[in-house]
Amino acid sequence: xxxxxxxxxxxxxxxxxxxxxxxxxxxxxxxxxxxxxxxxxxxxxxxxxxxxxxxxxxxxxxxxxxxxxxxxxxxxxxxxxxxxxxxxxxxxxxxxxxxxxxxxxxxxxxxxxxxxxxxxxxxxxxxxxxxxxxxxxxxxxxxxxxxxxxxxxxxxxxxxxxxxxxxxxxxxxxxxxxxxxxxxxxxxxxx
Amino acid sequence: xxxxxxxxxxxxxxxxxxxxxxxxxxxxxxxxxxxxxxxxxxxxxxxxxxxxxxxxxxxxxxxxxxxxxxxxxxxxxxxxxxxxxxxxxxxxxxxxxxxxxxxxxxxxxxxxxxxxxxxxxxxxxxxxxxxxxxxxxxxxxxxxxxxxxxxxxxxxxxxxxxxxxxxxxxxxxxxxxxxxxxxxxxxxxxx
DNA sequence: GCTAACTCGTATATTCCCGTACGAGCTAAA
DNA sequence: TTTAGCTCGTACGGGAATATACGAGTTAGC
Numbered sequence: 001x002x003x004x005x006x007x008x009x010x011x012x013x014x015x016x017x018x019x020x021x022x023x024x025x026x027x028x029x030x031x032x033x034x035x036x037x038x039x040x041x042x043x044x045x046x047x048x049x050x051x052x053x054x055x056x057x058x059x060x061x062x063x064x065x066x067x068x069x070x071x072x073x074x075x076x077x078x079x080x081x082x083x084x085x086x087x088x089x090x091x092x093x094x095x096x097x098x099x100x101x102x103x104x105x106x107x108x109x110x111x112x113x114x115x116x117x118x119x120x121x122x123x124x125x126x127x128x129x130x131x132x133x134x135x136x137x138x139x140x141x142x143x144x145x146x147x148x149x150x151x152x153x154x155x156x157x158x159x160x161x162x163x164x165x166x167x168x169x170x171x172x173x174x175x176x177x178x179x180x181x182x183x184x185x186x187x188x189x190x191x
Numbered sequence: 192x193x194x195x196x197x198x199x200x201x202x203x204x205x206x207x208x209x210x211x212x213x214x215x216x217x218x219x220x221x222x223x224x225x226x227x228x229x230x231x232x233x234x235x236x237x238x239x240x241x242x243x244x245x246x247x248x249x250x251x252x253x254x255x256x257x258x259x260x261x262x263x264x265x266x267x268x269x270x271x272x273x274x275x276x277x278x279x280x281x282x283x284x285x286x287x288x289x290x291x292x293x294x295x296x297x298x299x300x301x302x303x304x305x306x307x308x309x310x311x312x313x314x315x316x317x318x319x320x321x322x323x324x325x326x327x328x329x330x331x332x333x334x335x336x337x338x339x340x341x342x343x344x345x346x347x348x349x350x351x352x353x354x355x356x357x358x359x360x361x362x363x364x365x366x367x368x369x370x371x372x373x374x375x376x377x378x379x380x381x382x
Numbered sequence: 383g384c385t386a387a388c389t390c391g392t393a394t395a396t397t398c399c400c401g402t403a404c405g406a407g408c409t410a411a412a
Numbered sequence: 413t414t415t416a417g418c419t420c421g422t423a424c425g426g427g428a429a430t431a432t433a434c435g436a437g438t439t440a441g442c
Contacts (some may be wrong), residue, residue, distance in 0.1 A: 006415060008410055033399065044420035055400070142376075148361050149369045154353025157344060170339050178340045185333075185376050199387055199440055224429065235390035246430070389438070397430080408419070 015051050017041045022062040027100040028166075030107035034058070056111045060120075063101075063108045067120055070097045074127060083135030087187070088180045090131060091158065094124070095176050099162040125151055132187065142189040154183050198288040206242050208232040218291040219357075221298035228374055247302045251311075252320070254292075261288045265318060274326030278378070279371045282323060285315070286367050290353040316342055323378065324362045333380040345374050376379070 022040035025032035034055060038048040052058040072121075077093050079086045108117050129151050135141035161179045164170040212232035217221035225246060229239040243249040268284050272275045299308050320342050326332035333341075352370045355361040 004339075010410065011418060014418080034401090035399080046420050046422095047418075049401075050418075051421090053401080055339075143370060145369055146361075149355075149366075149373075151349060152351060152355055152361060153369075153373055156347050156354075159351075160277055160343060160347030163347075164343055170337075170343060175340075178336055178344075181381075182377055185379065185381060186360060186373055188376065188377060188381075190372075190379075191382070201440065202388060205389080225431090226429080237392095238388080239388050240431075241388075241390090244431085384442090385440105386442100387438100387440080390434105391434105391436090393433085395430105395432075398428090400427085403424080403426090404422090406419105406421090408417105410415105410417080412414090412416100 004088055011051070014041075014043055014047055018043060018048055018051065018058070019061050019121055021106065022058050023066055023100060026059065026062055026104045026107045027066075028103060030103050030110065030139055032107075059111045060116070062066050063104055063112075064118075066097075066101050066104055067123070070101065071123055073097065074124060079127075081132055083131060083138060083140055084184060084187075086131055087135070087183065090128065091154075091180050091183060092176055094158060095162075095179070097124075098158045099166060102159045102162055125155070128154060135187065139189075141187045144190065150187065153186060157186070201245070202242070205232075205234055205238055209234060209239055209242065209249070209355050210252050210256050210314065213249055214257055214291065215248065217253055217298045218257075219294060219299065221294050223298075250299050250302045251307070254295055254303075254308075254311055255289070257292050257295055258296045261292065262314055264288065265315060269355050270318075270322055274322060274329060274331055275375060275378075277322060278326070278374065281319065282345075282374060283367060285349060286370070287313075288352075289349045290356060293350050294357075304365075316346070319345060326378065332378045332381075335381065341378065344377060348373055348377070 018037065018041045022032075025037050025040055034048060035045060037058070038045040039157050041048070048058070052061065073093055074090070074097075077086075077089050079090065105117070105121065108120075129147060132141055132147060132150055136143050136147075157179060161175050165175055209228065209232045213223075213228050216228050216231055225235060225239060228249070229236040232239070239249070243252065264284055265281070265288075265353050268277075268280050296312070298310070299311075303307065320338060323332055323338060323341055327338075328335050349370060356366055
């Protein structure tokens, strides 16, 4: 029941290219126009409208596609063993995703209902929170700050680093290393 | 030579009210319209255009005014003594400013040249960097990460916390305390 | 009280974008 | 080869926002 009426192969290809272009452009500029996205996808504007009647439909599709990719990537990360090492691995894998999804998320928040965004975006945060919880119970992560704040703080550090890279403000070689080192400090119990 | 032709008192008052309203609205929504700003300031739209011909002029004036206020506040902070305590004081004072300027900064970045934004925004970052440097030389702050990254990381943590408060996502009592604790961890030399 | 400065409404031009309508031409799939 | 699905151009309408033009009324400051 996935396709009501069967879809032709060329339509599938068009949709894939449109979504890909939308991810790319919306990832850089939340206000990217339908025009530009269609042009970047190499299809006419009307073709795009044929598949995504409203702008919100396209934004949602792009976000869902990105997050599905993210889920696939993150679910492959080995979260067993020392929570600190597991966190490093998780952050390393999150790195590439964050660079794209931060701006895309902003686009989504302008167009989609808050509930819908939360629903789509909840999984990654939950995974991180779960890991932090385990680290806390094993005594290697701090417990003196609320878990919600810790998750948010990690998120903002990651997002900030992604922004630094995107704008090229920081001429730094190993930005991922800085993030992992910083997050580790952030989560380590204070002396 | 500040005023080419002398300005009347009522004009000064109008300008002050407009800038104040612009700071308020742009601080909440980077896309606030001229209309709404004029309405919030209690002046006609045409009066506003009389003083700020282009939208960019108004945004720049609002940003400059906010940062001037910030400079005044931050320059009053006692940065002597233990760098860690000085940092706490600096963050506490930065807290209120950041909540406003984060969204306003976003508005500015859409309208003003990157160089202009940087120029207006450089002072607070420099003050923080100076303090971190002193802490490093006294051995209480870490030196294993580049100073530029540390400054940026503090900035993003602060900004993130401000955003959490604005959206009310985190039902947390003492957000400032969380920020200072987190930043302290971030800057403490790792064991 | 005179004058320049200021306020501010209405109207209008412009620009940009979304979304719809119509229709001609192409192509995959049976 | 037929046909349903797909592509895509052009054109149009609507909305929102910026910015300009004109002009009448009001007020501060000398």
